[in-house]
Amino acid sequence: MNIIRSALGHYEVIGSPDDADVIVGHSFGTLIGEDSANRAIADFALKAANGRPIVADRMLVEAFPHSDEDVDHVVEGPISNGVGQGVGSWGTLVEAKVFMEREDLKTALMVGQAHHIGRVAMQAKKLGILSVVPANLPNRFDPDSEQHWTRSMGMWLPREIIDSFVLRAQKKL
Numbered sequence: 811m812n813i814i815r816s817a818l819g820h821y822e823v824i825g826s827p828d829d830a831d832v833i834v835g836h837s838f839g840t841l842i843g844e845d846s847a848n849r850a851i852a853d854f855a856l857k858a859a860n861g862r863p864i865v866a867d868r869m870l871v872e873a874f875p876h877s878d879e880d881v882d883h884v885v886e887g888p889i890s891n892g893v894g895q896g897v898g899s900w901g902t903l904v905e906a907k908v909f910m911e912r913e914d915l916k917t918a919l920m921v922g923q924a925h926h927i928g929r930v931a932m933q934a935k936k937l938g939i940l941s942v943v944p945a946n947l948p949n950r951f952d953p954d955s956e957q958h959w960t961r962s963m964g965m966w967l968p969r970e971i972i973d974s975f976v977l978r979a980q981k982k983l
Contacts, residue, residue, distance in 0.1 A: 816928020839955035
C-alpha cells in the first residue's frame with residue numbers, strides 16, 4: 811500500500827468483513843459529537859460488529875452511543891499529540907494484539923477514517939496482525955479538532971507523509 815494514496819483516502823480494501831472475529835477501532839481527531847469523524851467511525855464499528863468484540867482507544871469509545879458498554883476492550887491513555895506522544899494507532903494496535911492473543915482471535919476488522927486506515931493496516935501488518943479493511947469507511951474531517959492535522963485534507967496530507975518517515979525510523983511502519 812502506498813502511503814500517499816492512502817493519505818488521500820484511496821486505501822486498499824482487504825479481505826471480507828465476514829472473516830474477521832474482532833473489530834479494532836481507531837479514533838480520528840478529538841471531537842465526539844453527532845457530526846464528528848469519531849461518531850461516524852463508532853457507528854460504522856457498531857454496524858459491523860454483529861456480536862464480535864470491539865477494541866478501541868478511549869477517544870473513539872467516547873463517541874459510541876453507550877460508550878464503555880459498546881466496547882469490549884478500551885485502550886486507555888492520552889491521544890496522539892503533535893510530537894508523536896500518546897496512544898495513537900500504534901498503541902491501539904499493540905493492545906489489540908494482546909487482547910486478540912488472550913481471547914484466541916485471529917483476524918481484525920480495522921475501522922477508522924478513510925484517509926488514516928491505509929497506514930493503520932500497514933502498521934497492523936508490521937505487528938503481525940491479520941487484518942481486514944472494509945470498503946466505504948467514513949472520510950470526514952473535523953475543522954474544530956484539537957489535533958490540527960485532522961481538521962482538513964490540506965493539514966492531514968503533509969503531516970501523514972512526514973510522519974511516515976518518522977514511523978519507519980521507529981520501526982512502526
